Amino acid sequence: MAMKIGTEQFKERVDNGLNDEFMRGAVASAQDGMSLKRRAVTTDELGNWEEWRNHAEEIRQHVLEHLDFYLEQLSENVAKRGGHVFFAQTKEDANEYIRSVVQMKKAKKIVKSKSMVTEEISLNAMLQEEGCEVVETDLGEYILQLDDHDSPSHIVVPALHKNKEQIREVFAEKLGYTKTSKPEELAYQARVTLREKFLEADLGITGCNFAVAETGSFSLVTNEGNADLVTALAKTQITVMGMERIVPTFEEMEILVSMLTRNAVGQKLTSYITVLTGPREDLDVDGPEEFHLVIVDNGRSDILGGEFQSVLQCIRCAACINVCPVYRQIGGHSYGSIYPGPIGAVLTPLLGGYDEYKELPYASTLCGACTEVCPVKIPLHNLLLKHREMIVEKEGKAPVSEKLLMKAFGLGAASPTLYKIGSKLAPTALNPFTSGDKISKGVGPLKAWTEARDFPAPNKERFRDWFKSREKGDK
Amino acid sequence: MKVTLFTTCIVDMFRSNVGKATVELLERLGCEIEFPESQVCCGQPAYNSGYVKESKEAMKRMIETFSNAEYVVSPSGSCAYMFHEYPHIFAGDPVWEPKAKALAERTYELTQFIVDILKIEDVGAKLEGTATYHTSCHMTRLLGVKEPPIILLKNVKGLKFTELPGKEQCCGFGGTFSVKMAQISEQMVDEKVRHVEETGAEYLIGADAACLMNIGGRMGRLEKPIKVMHIAEVLNSR
Numbered sequence: 001m002a003m004k005i006g007t008e009q010f011k012e013r014v015d016n017g018l019n020d021e022f023m024r025g026a027v028a029s030a031q032d033g034m035s036l037k038r039r040a041v042t043t044d045e046l047g048n049w050e051e052w053r054n055h056a057e058e059i060r061q062h063v064l065e066h067l068d069f070y071l072e073q074l075s076e077n078v079a080k081r082g083g084h085v086f087f088a089q090t091k092e093d094a095n096e097y098i099r100s101v102v103q104m105k106k107a108k109k110i111v112k113s114k115s116m117v118t119e120e121i122s123l124n125a126m127l128q129e130e131g132c133e134v135v136e137t138d139l140g141e142y143i144l145q146l147d148d149h150d151s152p153s154h155i156v157v158p159a160l161h162k163n164k165e166q167i168r169e170v171f172a173e174k175l176g177y178t179k180t181s182k183p184e185e186l187a188y189q190a191r192v193t194l195r196e197k198f199l200e201a202d203l204g205i206t207g208c209n210f211a212v213a214e215t216g217s218f219s220l221v222t223n224e225g226n227a228d229l230v231t232a233l234a235k236t237q238i239t240v241m242g243m244e245r246i247v248p249t250f251e252e253m254e255i256l257v258s259m260l261t262r263n264a265v266g267q268k269l270t271s272y273i274t275v276l277t278g279p280r281e282d283l284d285v286d287g288p289e290e291f292h293l294v295i296v297d298n299g300r301s302d303i304l305g306g307e308f309q310s311v312l313q314c315i316r317c318a319a320c321i322n323v324c325p326v327y328r329q330i331g332g333h334s335y336g337s338i339y340p341g342p343i344g345a346v347l348t349p350l351l352g353g354y355d356e357y358k359e360l361p362y363a364s365t366l367c368g369a370c371t372e373v374c375p376v377k378i379p380l381h382n383l384l385l386k387h388r389e390m391i392v393e394k395e396g397k398a399p400v401s402e403k404l405l406m407k408a409f410g411l412g413a414a415s416p417t418l419y420k421i422g423s424k425l426a427p428t429a430l431n432p433f434t435s436g437d438k439i440s441k442g443v444g445p446l447k448a449w450t451e452a453r454d455f456p457a458p459n460k461e462r463f464r465d466w467f468k469s470r471e472k473g474d475k
Numbered sequence: 476m477k478v479t480l481f482t483t484c485i486v487d488m489f490r491s492n493v494g495k496a497t498v499e500l501l502e503r504l505g506c507e508i509e510f511p512e513s514q515v516c517c518g519q520p521a522y523n524s525g526y527v528k529e530s531k532e533a534m535k536r537m538i539e540t541f542s543n544a545e546y547v548v549s550p551s552g553s554c555a556y557m558f559h560e561y562p563h564i565f566a567g568d569p570v571w572e573p574k575a576k577a578l579a580e581r582t583y584e585l586t587q588f589i590v591d592i593l594k595i596e597d598v599g600a601k602l603e604g605t606a607t608y609h610t611s612c613h614m615t616r617l618l619g620v621k622e623p624p625i626i627l628l629k630n631v632k633g634l635k636f637t638e639l640p641g642k643e644q645c646c647g648f649g650g651t652f653s654v655k656m657a658q659i660s661e662q663m664v665d666e667k668v669r670h671v672e673e674t675g676a677e678y679l680i681g682a683d684a685a686c687l688m689n690i691g692g693r694m695g696r697l698e699k700p701i702k703v704m705h706i707a708e709v710l711n712s713r
Contacts, residue, residue, distance in 0.1 A: 018658060032641075325645040329662040363656060365649025365663075366523055367612035388525030398525065409521045410529030416513040416536070423488050438695060448657035453664070453692030456489045463487045463494035467510045470498075 002122040003338050003352055005151035010336065010359040017330035023153075023161040027331050030160055034322040037266025042375075045268075056259045057377040059252045060313035063244070067304065070213040070246045071295065077216025081278030083291040087243075091121035091298050098123065098205075098238055101292055102130055105236050107203035111194075113220060113227035114138035115207025116155055116316060117242045117296055119338045120351070123205070135197045137226040139190055143167055146174045153332025155339060156264045156318040161331055194226070204234035204288065208241035209315075210256055211293075214249045217277040218293070221260060225272045237279075237288035243295050244304075244312040250275075256315055259375040263317035299351045307386055311346050313376040318343075320370035320380055326363050335360060342370035346383045354390070358397050361387035405445065426458040476593070478506040479544035481537075481582070483554040484516045485684045493684055496711035497550045497585060503711075504593055513540045517557040522564070524651045534561055538574050546592065547582040550707045551683050552614020558582040559618060584614060585707060586682060590623035597630035602712040605635040606678040606704075607671060610642050611686045624682050624706055631709060637674040641666070648689040664693040671701060682706045 006013060017023065043049045063070055075085040088094035102110075110132050112118065127134045136145045140159040144150040147170045152158030159167070164181040171177035171189055179185045206227055211218040218239055220227040231237055247253045253275075261270045280287035303312055321327050321341030332340035337348040337357065345360040361384045370380040392398045412418045433439045433446075434457040442450040449455050478501055482494045498508050517537055518530035538561065541547050549555040559582060561575035589595050608628060615621050628636055647653065647663025654660075667690055671679050679694070679701050681687045691703035 014656075014659060018662060323643075325647070325663055326656075326659055328644075329659050329666075362652065363659070365612070365645045365647060365652045365660075367645035367649065368616040369612070369643065369645065372616050385523065385525070388523070389527050390525075392525035393528060402524070406521050406524065406526040406529050409516075410526070410532050412515075416515055419484075419515040420512075423484070426488060438692075440696075445654050448654040449692070451657055452661040452696060453689065454695040455692060456688060458488050459491040461491060463482050463491040464510065464512060466491055466495060467498065468512075 002125075003120045003348065004336060004356065005338060006333060006336055008336075010334075013334045013336055014330050017334040020161070020331065022163060023331045024329065026160060026163060028328055030157065031322050031328055034266060038263055038319065038322070038373075041262045041266055041268055052255075052259065053375055053377050056256060056315075056375055057313065059247065059256060060315070060376045061310075063246050063248065064304065064309060064312055067244065067246070070248060071243065073213040074211055074216060074246055075293075075295075077214065078278065078291075078293050079216075081216050082281075083216065083278045083293055085293045085295065087295045087297070088121075089297045091296070094121050094240065094294050094296050094298070095123060095126040097292075097294060098240075099126060099130060101236065101238060102127065102132060102203065105203060105290075107236065108132055109197070109200045110134045110203045110205060111197055111201040111230050111234065112136050112141075112205045113207065113222065113230045114141055114158075115205070115240055116338060117207055117298075118205065118240050119152070121240075121296060121298060123240070132203075135194070135201075137194050137197070137224075137230060138222070139187065139224055139226075142190060142194065143170060146170050151333060152338055153340065154318060154321060155316055155341075155343075156321075161333070198229040198233050201230075201234040202236065204230040204237045206230055206237070206239045208239050208245055209260065210245055210247045210253050211241055212248075212250055212253050212275075213246050215277055217250075217275050219253060219257060220274045220276075221257060221264075221270050221272070222274075223265070223267075223271045228272060228274050231274065231276055231288065232286040235288060236290045236292075238292045238294060240294045240296060243297050243300050260315050260317050263319040263373075263375045303350050308346070308350055308383055310378050311343070311350065311383060313378050314343055314347070315376055316343075317375060319373045319375060323369040323373050324364075325367060325369065326365065330363070335363070342380045342384070343378075346378075346380055346387065349387055354395055354397060358391055358395075361385075361391065420464075423458070423462055427460055430458060476506050477509060477545050478548050478588075479509045479511065479541060479546065481514060481517075481541065481547050481549040481554065481558070482510070483549060483551045483684065485688065486550060489688065490684045490705065493550055493705040493707050496705070496707040497548075500598065500707055500711040501548070504589065504595060504598060506593075509544070511540045511544075515540075517554050519554065519557045520650050522557075522560075523649075527564070531564070534564065534575075535571065538571065538578050541578055541581075542574065544581060546588065547578065548585055548588045549582070550585045550705065551685070552584045552611050552618050552620055553683050553685060555582050555584040555587075556613045556618040584618060584620050584623075584682065586623040586627055587618075587620045589710075590626055596626050598627060598710045600630075600710045600712050601632040602678075602709055603633040604677045605637060605675065606680050606709075607637050607639045607674040607676040608642075608706075609639060609646065609667070609671075609679060609681040609686055609690060611681060611683040612645050614682055615643075627710060628680065628706070631712070634678075634709070637676055640670045640673055642670075646686050646690050648686050650685075653689060660689075661693070664689055668693050668697065668699065672699065677702060678709075679703050680706055680709055 168181035518533035521530035
């Protein structure tokens with residue numbers, strides 16, 4: 001799977017989303033539940049929440065400002081512990097390197113723990129080309145993979161759009177499952193099947209929540225423990241990370257892991273927080289014999305140092321997705337990217353270009369809920385605005401009718417005389433469409449509004465007329 | 476106290492009663508009201524659509540218009556917030572940045588002005604009935620005005636106040652979003668209308684004419700018998 005999901009146009013995807021009653025109900029209740037859980041372990045429990053956010057932001061900004069230094073430090077320390085480091089500028093570079101490791105090791109059976117960056121670089125497709133069996137071991141990802149590679153609709157809860165009945169059907173069809181749709185029974189089935197896969201695997205692939213530059217370690221946060229099996233059993237391990245996912249030391253990692261789990265799933269800690277350093281050493285009882293760290297750029301250096309740098313502060317907690325009122329209605333697939341919601345609407349056009357994703361920055365009311373909740377203080381709604389400015393002024397990709405309208409706006413709004421004449425004439429101009437005090441069927445820009453809503457008819461006497469006559473003593 | 480009114484274009488053209496109520500209310504609270512005729516739009520519709528160059532002309536006009544004001548007061552959290560954005564928009568501009576900063580420092584949303592500057596929490600208003608309040612996103616999140624409207628509403632005699640479920644959720648207006656992404660906007664406003672109905676309130680009160688135009692427009696279309704009132708009108712009820 002690449003970053004792009006589906007082949008439909010934005011409008012079509014949104015239509016599908018809006019018509020999916022089940023998905024919308026699931027998203028709304030997940031959002032409501034998540035918000036309560038998150039609040040309980042953030043603002044309510046910690047009290048000085050803003051200090052936590054400031055600190056987390058400071059850590060992320062510091063790392064981005066000194067990314068070259070920390071990347072070098074990380075690489076040196078991984079190498080010191082006997083690991084191999086590969087810096088991939090493009091997704092092709094990343095895939096070629098991983099392909100060479102797979103070929104060298106003659107690996108055929110691969111298990112993976114959840115990783116967004118491997119989705120971004122379409123790693124699974126390449127591995128399948130190589131004739132490997134690749135099994136996703138995060139339960140959500142596993143369900144999607146079984147269901148003919150359905151796309152994730154959320155970065156933390158990828159199968160959010162599926163209910164237990166749908167999952168039962170997938171298991172029945174693909175695994176011959178015969179039991180009920182009880183979550184415990186479904187999970188048990190997955191455990192039994194996946195256990196075999198873990199034991200057979202000759203290569204394990206993981207993502208990385210945070211890499212620790214000082215020690216050459218990396219951390220994985222899960223609730224299922226699948227990442228521990230991926231890293232403990234297979235002889236060779238490849239860890240793939242976005243180049244910005246670094247912390248200087250364990251001290252900063254502790255803070256960011258806490259921010260991640262509290263915001264992502266409303267938990268103080270997840271069931272498993274695993275930190276691994278290099279390949280197995282003499283006295284270790286498990287762990288890989290060979291360890292490869294693939295650090296992926298894939299467009300990130302172009303973001304660094306520019307107006308959108310702060311998006312790289314992201315720790316992939318999805319708090320912004322969980323509060324977004326637009327995501328709530330249209331769901332993740334509507335964004336056409338593995339990165340949906342506000343963070344996706346900012347990040348996706350940067351990584352995938354405006355040609356493909358020019359609608360995403362407009363899929364927001366700029367209500368600021370995302371910015372308010374972001375634990376590392378990314379000004380998400382401002383970055384959406386910045387995208388709009390780029391699309392209009394630098395790329396010239398706005399529709400002509402809109403451009404003309406906004407040109408007229410520029411003239412009208414800047415000139416009191418034009419504004420006065422225009423607003424005075426409005427009631428007369430809109431008269432044919434007005435009935436009583438409302439317009440029910442508008443034309444031009446009002447057409448879309450009046451599809452679902454009445455629009456108020458302009459007042460015959462504007463406020464300014466009233467005020468003027470009142471000052472004169474008429475009223 | 477001298478107050479210079481920034482009515483906003485929506486109130487000027489479509490909701491003049493809100494402007495009138497604002498004037499009468501502030502006068503009753505001892506303010507002297509001034510309304511500079513040369514005020515136009517704050518530029519937000521164009522700015523939020525990415526037309527920064529076009530919107531800057533309107534912004535400059537507004538900065539000039541209000542340059543001598545002691546207090547600029549607006550019955551809209553979103554438009555007042557826009558004035559607070561001006562210094563960021565003109566950042567680095569040696570002429571306009573300082574002017575924009577001076578304007579932002581003197582600009583208040585109506586309820587914020589009454590509670591924080593006039594130090595009044597009970598305006599002596601009276602309105603019989605049950606009401607719920609829509610918290611506008613720009614006013615609460617971006618301008619940071621959360622408590623003042625609630626304090627004032629709770630002191631309105633006769634008004635029974637019920638909290639709106641999902642109050643932190645946007646109503647789906649979002650300026651040009653409401654027409655650019657009309658289908659999504661419709662679903663958002665529908666959810667808001669459902670929440671308003673759940674409260675059983677007779678009045679839906681808000682402090683931003685634009686959000687009210689959106690929610691009210693949808694309720695009108697669905698023929699819901701809930702009355703929409705701007706907070707200035709409520710506080711001016713006697």
